Amino acid sequence: VVLVNPRNPLNVGAAARAMRNFGVGCLRLVNPYELAFREARSAVGASTVLKQATEYGTLAEAVGDCTLVVGTTAARNRELHHPVRRLETGARLIRKHLAGGRVALLFGSEKRGLSNTDLSHCHWLLRIATREQQVSMNLGQAVAVCLYELTRGSESQRPRDGRAAASPSATAAEQERVTEVLMEALLASGYLQRSAAAQDKLRRLVRRLDLRAEDAEIWLGMLRQIAWKLRRLE
Amino acid sequence: VVLVNPRNPLNVGAAARAMRNFGVGCLRLVNPYELAFREARSAVGASTVLKQATEYGTLAEAVGDCTLVVGTTAARNRELHHPVRRLETGARLIRKHLAGGRVALLFGSEKRGLSNTDLSHCHWLLRIATREQQVSMNLGQAVAVCLYELTRGSESQRPRDGRAAASPSATAAEQERVTEVLMEALLASGYLQRSAAAQDKLRRLVRRLDLRAEDAEIWLGMLRQIAWKLRRLE
Numbered sequence: 001v002v003l004v005n006p007r008n009p010l011n012v013g014a015a016a017r018a019m020r021n022f023g024v025g026c027l028r029l030v031n032p033y034e035l036a037f038r039e040a041r042s043a044v045g046a047s048t049v050l051k052q053a054t055e056y057g058t059l060a061e062a063v064g065d066c067t068l069v070v071g072t073t074a075a076r077n078r079e080l081h082h083p084v085r086r087l088e089t090g091a092r093l094i095r096k097h098l099a100g101g102r103v104a105l106l107f108g109s110e111k112r113g114l115s116n117t118d119l120s121h122c123h124w125l126l127r128i129a130t131r132e133q134q135v136s137m138n139l140g141q142a143v144a145v146c147l148y149e150l151t152r153g154s155e156s157q158r159p160r161d162g163r164a165a166a167s168p169s170a171t172a173a174e175q176e177r178v179t180e181v182l183m184e185a186l187l188a189s190g191y192l193q194r195s196a197a198a199q200d201k202l203r204r205l206v207r208r209l210d211l212r213a214e215d216a217e218i219w220l221g222m223l224r225q226i227a228w229k230l231r232r233l234e
Numbered sequence: 235v236v237l238v239n240p241r242n243p244l245n246v247g248a249a250a251r252a253m254r255n256f257g258v259g260c261l262r263l264v265n266p267y268e269l270a271f272r273e274a275r276s277a278v279g280a281s282t283v284l285k286q287a288t289e290y291g292t293l294a295e296a297v298g299d300c301t302l303v304v305g306t307t308a309a310r311n312r313e314l315h316h317p318v319r320r321l322e323t324g325a326r327l328i329r330k331h332l333a334g335g336r337v338a339l340l341f342g343s344e345k346r347g348l349s350n351t352d353l354s355h356c357h358w359l360l361r362i363a364t365r366e367q368q369v370s371m372n373l374g375q376a377v378a379v380c381l382y383e384l385t386r387g388s389e390s391q392r393p394r395d396g397r398a399a400a401s402p403s404a405t406a407a408e409q410e411r412v413t414e415v416l417m418e419a420l421l422a423s424g425y426l427q428r429s430a431a432a433q434d435k436l437r438r439l440v441r442r443l444d445l446r447a448e449d450a451e452i453w454l455g456m457l458r459q460i461a462w463k464l465r466r467l468e
Contacts, residue, residue, distance in 0.1 A: 233467035
């Protein structure tokens, strides 16, 4: 991550934090507003990312060892001489490239973004798809979004959603037991009269809950207690 | 976007800015640190998002008209009672849901995130895949990354979902009413004693049912009758 002419220490700190979040280690600053850099660096809890950040006088030096240089831009008001890729597409290219070389991702100053001269160092540009009304993003947030997309799915896509794995759905038999006890409780409460139609309706109602096995147990316990109490009081 | 107990005006402002970037209009704050909210709102250039943000005393009120409530979490150090989905997967579900109802996306306070009671209002949780070393994200950056993913590729995608169209989900307010009447019936039956933990547990249980609006009505009717009967017999 290369920040070109950053002014605000909070933004430098925020960029560094996002880098830690997404496991990106190397931060370079080109011609930072001196105070901002020192302030960010000496902030309580400044991360190693920030402490090891290096400062350069020119962009050319900062990206000297990189084989791909990508600029970020809001890309609406200027005539650009570069291919502009949406973040989703560009991130894929960057990931590929990272297998064989270093990639510099450039972020301009808060006010002006990257200058035309800065852009001339770039191979192509990256654009985050924002809305017309408010195109330009906060620097720290832009860094976070870019790095999120770059590392997206990199945990080798191990979706730990596993609702199904962690807690299997209730079997039909379990759902039927819930239906029966519910019926019993409703009969005792006077909510309905016994009928095949009512039973069918309840059965559908319970099936729509799509209960997990462990929840079915809980519901059974609750409904049994209620039904027992109602019968006892009758 | 619902910010629960936000403390820092800069973060509230950053969240609002990210919302403008990604075209999300409705910001709600639950019990914000008063000064922070006023400061953020009166900041030079405060956006309409911020000016129209509404304040709520409780989370239940803030999400009352939503049919899906999703909490965000770093999800490492706590035992969670909810399915946790990675942002990539969860965003897809949220987009689908948005075709048929309102979705609340919850962000906790900067220090502590969402409490267990906050979480009990959620249907499931969303996790941004960050690195072990630095799991927790800056609030404004987390909002930016989530909204980026949610609107990602949205220019081309118009989700169609039959179930949502045919029978809308129950709102959070309706689900909360079911929770309350269930609690009442269980208290009257002697199944449990009143406690905050029990309430949280029931709330999660009811959220997992993923009730449709019309089914919520039926359950409310049944449980009310049961609770009434139990009280009358006592």
